[in-house]
Amino acid sequence: MIHPEDLASFQASVAYAIKHFLPWDWVGRVITPSGQLKWIQGRSSAELTSDGSAWDGWLVDITERKRVEAALGESEQQLRLALQTSKLGSWQLDLKTNVLSVSNQCKVNFGVPLSAEFSHQVLMERIHPDDRAWVQAAIQDSIVNRTDYDVEYRTVWDDASIHWALIRGCSLYDKTGNPERMIGMSMDITARKQAQAALRESEARLRFVLDSSQIGEWDLDLTRQPYTARRSLRHDQIFGYESLLPEWNYEIFLTYVHPDDRASVAQKFQHTLSTWADWDFECRIIRSDGELRWIWAKGSVYRDAHNLPSRLIGVVVDFTERKQADALLRESEELNRKILESSYECIKVLDLDGKILYINSGGQRLLKICDFSCYVNSDWIEFWQGEDRQAAQAAIAAALSGGVGRFQGYCPTADGIPKWWEVMVSPILDSTGQPERLLGISRDISDSFAAAFGRSHSI
Numbered sequence: 001m002i003h004p005e006d007l008a009s010f011q012a013s014v015a016y017a018i019k020h021f022l023p024w025d026w027v028g029r030v031i032t033p034s035g036q037l038k039w040i041q042g043r044s045s046a047e048l049t050s051d052g053s054a055w056d057g058w059l060v061d062i063t064e065r066k067r068v069e070a071a072l073g074e075s076e077q078q079l080r081l082a083l084q085t086s087k088l089g090s091w092q093l094d095l096k097t098n099v100l101s102v103s104n105q106c107k108v109n110f111g112v113p114l115s116a117e118f119s120h121q122v123l124m125e126r127i128h129p130d131d132r133a134w135v136q137a138a139i140q141d142s143i144v145n146r147t148d149y150d151v152e153y154r155t156v157w158d159d160a161s162i163h164w165a166l167i168r169g170c171s172l173y174d175k176t177g178n179p180e181r182m183i184g185m186s187m188d189i190t191a192r193k194q195a196q197a198a199l200r201e202s203e204a205r206l207r208f209v210l211d212s213s214q215i216g217e218w219d220l221d222l223t224r225q226p227y228t229a230r231r232s233l234r235h236d237q238i239f240g241y242e243s244l245l246p247e248w249n250y251e252i253f254l255t256y257v258h259p260d261d262r263a264s265v266a267q268k269f270q271h272t273l274s275t276w277a278d279w280d281f282e283c284r285i286i287r288s289d290g291e292l293r294w295i296w297a298k299g300s301v302y303r304d305a306h307n308l309p310s311r312l313i314g315v316v317v318d319f320t321e322r323k324q325a326d327a328l329l330r331e332s333e334e335l336n337r338k339i340l341e342s343s344y345e346c347i348k349v350l351d352l353d354g355k356i357l358y359i360n361s362g363g364q365r366l367l368k369i370c371d372f373s374c375y376v377n378s379d380w381i382e383f384w385q386g387e388d389r390q391a392a393q394a395a396i397a398a399a400l401s402g403g404v405g406r407f408q409g410y411c412p413t414a415d416g417i418p419k420w421w422e423v424m425v426s427p428i429l430d431s432t433g434q435p436e437r438l439l440g441i442s443r444d445i446s447d448s449f450a451a452a453f454g455r456s457h458s459i
Contacts, residue, residue, distance in 0.1 A: 003029035003037070021046045024057065039066040089186040091169070093120065095143070095179045102186075109165055109188040111157035128154035128162065143171045143179050152189065164193040218248075220299070220312040222273070226251050227312075238295060238318045240287030258284035258292070276301045276309055282319075294323040346421070348440040349428070354380050354396050357437070366444055368413040380440065383411050395425040399438050402427055408445065420449040 002010050006028035017024035024044045029037055044057020089106025093099070100120040110126050112118045127135055131153040142149035149169040154162055169184020216235030220227050227250040236244050239256055250269070257265050261283035272279040282296040299314025340347055346363030348356060355377045364372055384392045388409030395405025405425040412418050421442040427435035 001030045001032070003031060005029070017044075017046070027062070038063045087187060091184055091186060093182040095171070095181055106186050109186045110155055111161075111163065126155045126157075128156055130154070139182075142169075143182070146171065146173075149182065149184060152193075163188060163190040165189065214318065216316040218297075218299070218314055218316060220250065220314075222301075222309050222312055223304075229253075235316055238287075238293075238316055239285065240289045240291070256285045256287070258286060260284075272299075272301065272312070273309070276303075279312060279314065293318055294320045344444075346440075346442040346444070348380065348442070350380055350396075350425075350438040350440055352400065352435060352438065354438070356380050363442070366413070366419075368415045368417065370414070384409055392423070392425075395423060396438065399425045399427045400435055402435065408449075411442075418446065419444060420446045 010026055010028055013024060013026040016022070023046065024042065026043075027039070027041045030040055031037060039062045040059050041062045042057065042059045047056060087105060087109070089109045090103045091106050092101045094101075098120050100118065100123060102118050104114050107114055107116070107118050110118070110123070112122065112126070116122075124132060124136075135151060135153050138151050139149060141147070149167065149171075151168075152164060152166050155165050157163060166187040166189045167184060169182050171179050171182050174180050214234060216238050217232040218235050219230045221229070229248045229250070231244065231248055233244055236248070254262055254266065265281055265283050268281050269279055271277065278301075279297070279299045281298075282294065285293050285295055287293055295316055296319050297314060297316040299312045301309045302311040302313060304310040340360040341362065343360060343362045344366070346366050347360040348363065349358040351357055356375055356379075357377075359367070359369065359372060359375065369375060381389055381392050381396070388407070388411070391407035391409055395407055398405035406423065408420065408422050410418070410420050422445045423440065423442045425438055425440050428437035428439050430436040
């Protein structure tokens with residue numbers, strides 16, 4: 001019946017008890033007639049009688065106890081593994097003796113060498129001076145009110161560096177209700193705190209940039225209708241409000257969109273929902289005070305764990321002033337174009353190498369040019385001959401150096417009609433004050449030149 005692996009220990013224990021006339025105590029496995037494996041514990045004591053020695057004892061089935069012990073051992077092993085993996089330290093504080101017992105990981109979490117003592121006094125000294133008082137108050141509050149002890153505080157290590165610790169625990173009480181001890185866990189959360197601080201700093205920088213740029217934020221929930229949105233204050237200010245409205249959703253937004261722009265905005269929104277492409281548009285809105293404004297908005301779709309669209313997050317900008325400036329610029333450019341086209345002088349724009357980039361319509365008429373494309377990028381110098389070409393080169397050199405070049409010369413029209421010109425070449429400056437183009441203006445002086453000098457030329 002004795003399990004083969006336990007037979008030797010059984011025989012040895014019996015022989016030792018008989019030889020030394022001592023109580024017998026043995027634990028081992030037996031195999032029952034039905035083939036079951038059971039654990040038993042046997043005990044007996046030796047007694048001298050008139051007939052010799054006698055043994056009085058008992059056998060107990062401890063199979064269930066062994067099963068519980070095995071399960072408990074496995075559970076404790078899993079707990080140790082979990083604590084090691086998660087870097088959780090365990091601790092226990094005897095509230096009567098103030099003796100603190102900690103695991104090695106708990107020492108690591110407080111920056112204490114494994115070989116060093118970690119008493120309750122050392123713990124208090126490790127807590128940041130500014131946190132010490134409220135931590136002690138939190139301990140007492142947990143004990144008195146029988147609540148969980150759950151705190152985060154700063155710790156100071158031997159090198160004076162500041163770290164963060166998360167401490168959780170609870171109090172255990174005796175039968176009369178008096179607190180006996182506290183047990184709990186510790187974790188070094190310095191990295192998490194640093195990440196949170198970096199995130200707060202990043203969010204603060206972003207908030208500064210958005211506020212400085214007058215950019216409003218919005219976050220539209222796509223999981224249910226109506227599509228509600230969280231917004232920044234600047235968002236609602238763009239729509240004419242001094243403070244955040246209690247509610248905002250996609251349908252409310254559309255009521256502010258100018259009626260002539262509403263269909264286009266809605267169409268682009270539906271396109272975004274069906275394709276997950278960015279929602280990018282500009283439109284006119286009518287603010288709460290009735291003022292007409294221009295906005296530009298852009299949002300990107302964010303998906304949930306099931307890869308379904310859950311949020312549309314974006315920004316909105318009031319760019320009315322830019323729209324107005326663009327309109328004024330277009331009007332100014334159109335006016336300048338009309339002035340150039342109406343001029344009876346030949347106005348040319350040259351690059352810095354003297355290549356022709358532009359001739360106004362009046363100039364093309366004076367030169368009898370039918371197709372300007374044939375003259376684009378041609379060398380302006382080549383239009384002049386002899387001394388006039390040298391004068392043209394000198395005028396360009398003067399303009400390139402920041403001055404104004406002037407000369408009078410002969411240049412016939414495209415169909416061979418003799419013409420004399422009074423020419424001025426000046427620089428077109430960039431934002432740094434350096435020439436980026438050359439402006440040439442030629443005035444037809446053929447009539448006055450012929451009358452004054454009686455010159456005649458042929459092509």
